[in-house]
Amino acid sequence: MSAARPPDAPETAARPATRSAHALGEQRTSPSTTELSTQAELAECKARLAHALDELRAAQSKLAQIQKLDSIALLAAGIAHEVNTPAQYVTDNLSFLQRAFDKLAKLVDAQSTLIEAVRGGASIQLALEAADTARHDVKLDYLSRQVPRAIEQSMQGLEQISTIVKAMKEFSHPSGAEKQPSDLHDLIECVTVVARSEWRYVAEIDLDFDWNLPPVPMVRNEIGQVVLNLIINAAQAIAAALPQSAHHKGRIVIATKFTANQAQVLVSDNGGGIPEAVRARVFEPGFSTKSAHSAGQGLAFARAVVEGKHGGSIDFETKTGSGTTFVLCLPLAAP
Numbered sequence: 001m002s003a004a005r006p007p008d009a010p011e012t013a014a015r016p017a018t019r020s021a022h023a024l025g026e027q028r029t030s031p032s033t034t035e036l037s038t039q040a041e042l043a044e045c046k047a048r049l050a051h052a053l054d055e056l057r058a059a060q061s062k063l064a065q066i067q068k069l070d071s072i073a074l075l076a077a078g079i080a081h082e083v084n085t086p087a088q089y090v091t092d093n094l095s096f097l098q099r100a101f102d103k104l105a106k107l108v109d110a111q112s113t114l115i116e117a118v119r120g121g122a123s124i125q126l127a128l129e130a131a132d133t134a135r136h137d138v139k140l141d142y143l144s145r146q147v148p149r150a151i152e153q154s155m156q157g158l159e160q161i162s163t164i165v166k167a168m169k170e171f172s173h174p175s176g177a178e179k180q181p182s183d184l185h186d187l188i189e190c191v192t193v194v195a196r197s198e199w200r201y202v203a204e205i206d207l208d209f210d211w212n213l214p215p216v217p218m219v220r221n222e223i224g225q226v227v228l229n230l231i232i233n234a235a236q237a238i239a240a241a242l243p244q245s246a247h248h249k250g251r252i253v254i255a256t257k258f259t260a261n262q263a264q265v266l267v268s269d270n271g272g273g274i275p276e277a278v279r280a281r282v283f284e285p286g287f288s289t290k291s292a293h294s295a296g297q298g299l300a301f302a303r304a305v306v307e308g309k310h311g312g313s314i315d316f317e318t319k320t321g322s323g324t325t326f327v328l329c330l331p332l333a334a335p
């Protein structure tokens with residue numbers, strides 16, 4: 001319902017509005033000195049904001065770079081060890097197979113000499129003794145059990161090495177700065193392999209994937225880095241909570257969920273939980289409750305990537321003494 005003008009209301013009541021419209025029109029064509037300085041200040045503010053935004057973007061990409069270098073440095077020793085162990089037993093097995101082959105070759109030689117002696121009608125006594133010694137040396141029973149085992153173990157070792165190398169290649173391969181639909185499960189599997197030395201002494205990892213999940217639009221390298229940070233944090237929380245004498249391990253579960261418009265990744269651990277006093281600060285850049293060597297950038301980076309770049313969200317649920325679950329939500333349609 002619109003308010004009617006009372007019949008006795010003076011007509012001039014409308015004048016101030018007309019005047020001010022006129023005044024505004026005047027100001028538009030010839031701005032006052034005060035307004036000119038306000039506009040200049042605004043322009044300056046805008047320029048400063050644009051500069052700050054540029055600096056923020058540069059800092060973010062530097063942070064991403066530092067994060068990447070940090071984790072590569074952190075993982076390098078572990079990966080070297082992961083590759084070295086199977087490489088070592090493949091080498092041991094190969095030298096065992098070489099020794100076995102040498103003995104078998106000697107046996108074949110001695111037997112050939114024996115055959116030649118029999119065929120030539122010569123005295124076979126010496127050749128027979130040599131063949132007997134070679135047969136005794138070769139320990140055929142032992143070799144027939146150990147050789148297939150050594151071959152199988154070596155093949156497993158080489159497979160292990162090639163899995164690690166493939167995951168490393170995938171993890172470090174630049175994915176480009178733009179979001180591309182990617183297989184989230186493949187990425188999580190790759191990260192758990194690359195980070196194996198970080199968790200395997202303290203925890204088992206269970207993967208609980210929702211196989212209905214479609215490809216997720218993401219900057220693959222960066223989401224990989226986020227998942228890596230969450231796994232490392234989970235393993236460190238478990239390590240800190242495990243009693244020194246404990247022989248049992250903790251458990252990390254990485255689950256995915258497909259909701260109507262989101263992909264979710266849940267990284268749970270049964271470590272000691274996040275103390276109430278620091279819960280509000282864990283996403284702060286540089287905040288860490290760990291040793292002086294911890295940069296405290298892992299969660300800050302995760303938030304910048306997930307919320308800033310992907311329009312998603314990252315949060316956690318935690319219970320002192322029971323563990324923590326980080327929940328990462330990524331929109332399925334590009335925001």
Ligand SMILES: Nc1ncnc2c1ncn2[C@@H]1O[C@H](COP(=O)(O)OP(=O)(O)O)[C@@H](O)[C@H]1O
Binds near residue numbers: 273
């Ligand atoms: N899974 C977790 N369990 C318990 N505390 C955690 C967990 N993840 C992160 N935190 C807490 O959040 C802090 C910040 O984590 P982060 O940014 O990764 O830095 P950093 O690992 O270098 O300390 C950690 O120092 C720790 O106090």
Ligand SMILES: [Mg+2]
Binds near residue numbers: 229233298299
């Ligand atoms: Mg961390």
